[in-house]
Amino acid sequence: MTQKRQKGQLIVLSGPSGVGKSTVISELLSERPDIYFSVSFTTRKPRVGEEDGVSYNFTDRATFEAMIARDEFLEYAQYVDNYYGTSLKIIQDKLDAGVDVLLEIEVQGAAKVRAKCPDAVLIFISPPSFEELSRRLHGRHTDDEAVIEGRLNQALLECRQIPNYDYLVINDKVSQAVAEIQAILTAEGCRTKYRENLMEGV
Numbered sequence: 001m002t003q004k005r006q007k008g009q010l011i012v013l014s015g016p017s018g019v020g021k022s023t024v025i026s027e028l029l030s031e032r033p034d035i036y037f038s039v040s041f042t043t044r045k046p047r048v049g050e051e052d053g054v055s056y057n058f059t060d061r062a063t064f065e066a067m068i069a070r071d072e073f074l075e076y077a078q079y080v081d082n083y084y085g086t087s088l089k090i091i092q093d094k095l096d097a098g099v100d101v102l103l104e105i106e107v108q109g110a111a112k113v114r115a116k117c118p119d120a121v122l123i124f125i126s127p128p129s130f131e132e133l134s135r136r137l138h139g140r141h142t143d144d145e146a147v148i149e150g151r152l153n154q155a156l157l158e159c160r161q162i163p164n165y166d167y168l169v170i171n172d173k174v175s176q177a178v179a180e181i182q183a184i185l186t187a188e189g190c191r192t193k194y195r196e197n198l199m200e201g202v
Helices: 021-031 061-069 088-096 107-116 130-140 145-159 174-189 192-198
Strands: 010-014 073-079 082-087 101-104 121-126 167-170
Touching (some): 010 021, 021 101, 021 174, 061 082, 073 088, 082 088, 082 107, 107 121, 121 174, 130 145, 167 174
Parallel strands (some): 010 101, 010 121
16 A cells, blocks of 8 residues: 655746746646645735735735744745745645645745755746747736846846756646656656655565
């Protein structure tokens, strides 16, 4: 009989703004409801359709900086003049209960997670081209041209960090990107360090 794993797997997804991370994650979680998606804290304003506690935990700068002072974050970073951070206690409780945890964080935060949690699986989601990324950012109709230009420049810098990730998934078609992430998680779950305790009488 299959036993529950003693420790959950920490999965980190990063990628430039506009690459479609939210869509990919939504599809992934519909197929894998056993994964806990960690909702980050942020000081940025909600976009149309975003819900507090679902998309992000929206907070103000003073509250966020007080949480930093109390060492409550697994990682935090500033991105386009806003703070983003991941609650340390929530993540640790889930992992200790044997639940896999998914984080969506940018490259600075991912580097901090890798330093603190060397066993974390880091996946970078890339656009098929920068022309396509520009098209997607313009298609959102949420930012002016100057902001979009800043996001594209930031995307170039982020893509230079791809060698620091374990896997690269190109989001040309959402269903294919999700299938590749599923394959990665299946392979990672089969690692001997996670499965030795499942063997009875050996």
